[in-house]
Amino acid sequence: MNRRLLLKRRPRGFVVHDDFAIDDAPVPEPGDGEFRIRIEYISLDPAMRGWVNERRSYVPPVAIGEVMRAFAAGRVDKSNHPDFKVGDAVTGLIGAQTHAISDGTGMVRIDLSLAPMERWLGGLGMPGMTAYFGLLDIGQPRQGETIVVSAASGAVGSLVGQIAKIKGLRVVGIAGGAEKCRAVTQDLGFDACIDYKAGNLAKDLRAACPKGIDIYFESVGGEVLNAVLAQMNLFGRIPVCGLISAYNATELPPGPTNFGSILINRLRVQGFIVFDFAERYAEAGKALAAWQAQGRLIMREDVREGGLEAFVDVLNELYCGGNNGKLVLKV
Secondary structure (H helix, E strand, O other): OEEEEEEOOOOOOOOOHHHEEEEEEOOOOOOOOOEEEEEEEEEOOOOHHHHOOOOOOOOOOOOOOOEOOOEEEEEEEEEOOOOOOOOOEEEEEOOOEOEEEEOOOOOEEOOOOOOOHHHHHOOOOHHHHHHHHHHHHHHOOOOOOEEEEOOOOOOOHHHHHHHHHHOOOEEEEEEOOHHHHHHHHHOOOOOEEEEHHHOOHHHHHHHHOOOOEEEEEEOOOHHHHHHHHOOEEEEEEEEEOOOHHHOOOOOOOOOOOOOHHHHHOOOEEEEOOHHHHHHHHHHHHHHHHHHHHOOOOOOOEEEEOOHHHHHHHHHHHHHHOOOOOEEEEEO
8 A cells, every 4th residue: 555644734833643644545556657666765854844834935835635745765666667767766756655656757866875865865865955055056155254054953054064164164053952062063063053042142153253154054043043143244145045943833923133234234135945956956966975975074864763653743853953964754
């Protein structure tokens, strides 16, 4: 049977088990020019919370009764497609289920001799692409500048900081808890990491960034954004990757009180979605793989067990800092 996670109703606040239904349907058969994937890992991403909301966004919301949208990885187990053979390992936006049918659109064949399957959903997949393009294209880093990276121990932030070090920047992370901050500096090589839970964010930022902040890689929003805006340098850049602090809010939070810094310091604030760079994925993939092979880029996956039944509980870990690296669910 094909076990599927279906959206049952629109969540309010954090997702709960009653927002979804687990359904067993016959395993689908590929038609002409199609192939079937036996899914082994599902990527859990902060954007998923927005995908189930009924509102205008960069993609249509997941429909009620539809398989939950998700990037996933697995192996081809049946094929009528000339370019995808049985046994090929692939990734794509194929949903939270055990089997999926594809005609090849958007699918990527992956090389398991270079990295394990789950890493192709993390550092060598969309989070890696997000870090690469968000920092280099939107952030436009210059050697010697100071960058602050929120959610620094997460799938994207951990890579942003390491790439920034490769490019010669001073890198300051923000993370939740002393242990995460220790890992960010000692394991990932950031110059400093601030524990936002310690209650001294503005003061600690000034100490860690004595020359101010040139780039802020934004994934959080809220009070973290407020504190950083107050210390941005002239002509600073803020790539906006996410605003995770508000993803489960039942009412819109107030906007930043330091919004005037954008005008005073002539900041450039630009939101982006990794799909904007689809035609250049090969470029990013080549660079990320090379840095990994050289030992200059550490990629971490937080793989959880439990299958689709664990989806809700594991997804919510993203929004309370419960993950350590790229969060992946083993099917």
